[in-house]
Amino acid sequence: MPQLLVKVRKARWYKSRPPFVLRGDIPADCLGDLNTSSQCMSVWVINDDEGNLKRVLCALAATRDSIVAFDFLLFDQSIPDILGISVKQTDGATPDIHANQNWHRDLVDLSARKLVELAISVFENSEPARRYSENEVLTMLKAGIQRNELDLARVKEGVLKKVESGPLSRVAKLQRMSKEIWTASKIAWDKFVQS
């Protein structure tokens, strides 16, 4: 069965509960990741074989201001059905039009109680949250751009710049560090001479 993807902060969904959270309950911070707007919550459908997972992640990463690690949770599509939450196909708002039209869904008509029930059910019945590292996200974005999956006009400048430049090489880092040391030494020397 396909799964639904939601963006989270992984540390909020660690399976080891704090001592004050009893069985059947979850840490309150989890709710901070289930953002709603007009009683709807945005999720993405991920195929059984996860064949579209990287494309969806790439589309979502392309909406950000900078390239950072990507945390997400996958939960069974049956969970909303069991809780009586309606799932509606709507367009997503990422720079990937194909992903927007095919894999975006809204969980609609959510009440506060339903949202809490959803959070508890997802926490208890899903695999641990997953993370793609910053470098993996960068690679996905590069591939997405090469395959023309993204409307570049809708990708933030900071992201495009990083995709073009890539991560700093070790040599570049050493150069930057040397520059920092040189600047600090020069300032110190100037002060010494002045005095």
Next chain:
Amino acid sequence: MSRSALAWNEEIDREVVPPLNIGVGSALPASFLFGTSKIDPVAGWTARLNLDSVSTLPPAAHHLEARDSDELKPYGPGNATSVQTIAESISPGFQEGIAHYFPVQMATWPITNQIAIVRTKDRTTEMRFRNIFQKAIEEFFEDGMDNEFTAELGSLVQKYGPDSKYILARILKDNTSSPSVWAEAMRWIGRADEVMSSGSRLFLLKEGLKSQFAEVRDGAALGLASMDDPFAVPYLERAIASERVEELRKDMKQVLDQLRSR
């Protein structure tokens, strides 16, 4: 000089050290500068030299500060050291009447006798930092998205330069700010190469790895991944060895692998 021998003035929140007679180029016990229990500068104390009694320091040098706990170790209580050359840039804090220096070299700086030292916290600057951490509790953070908190933090770090490192370390250590806000700060610090030196970022992220909150430790690990600096390897190894949350330990190992492959 033992800590109990120091006078404490509650009203002005300062520890006043009685004047000490030293000759030109003579040795000054480090315990005089830092007390016996205040060796760690993260604890928030600075040693101030009274300029009136110091004739040969640079004109702006009215504030001598020990800057790095690692540098300080050899100068522990009971040891004696010469009064250090104070050679470092004047921080932007100087505009408010505070210039910070740190003892990087052991060359003797000639100093006339009668130095009065007052240890004091720069409370105004620190409050500015604390306020933005307090305000940020109301804010919603989304990964990879700019937000008001990191924008303000960036401005303050830019304004106060190297001092920011110690102020942030103090705020982190006293656990008075929200872990979620700190997690966001840690992620930002990892990317803040425009406004902070790699040494300062590494120092703060290393402290973050020791936080009692998993969320903050995770933020610190992410910050280190962003920095992509192999110097962080030993810190991560230590953090992994003591990490109790299985999922977080796995994430830290992933970062460690990334840094080792650099």
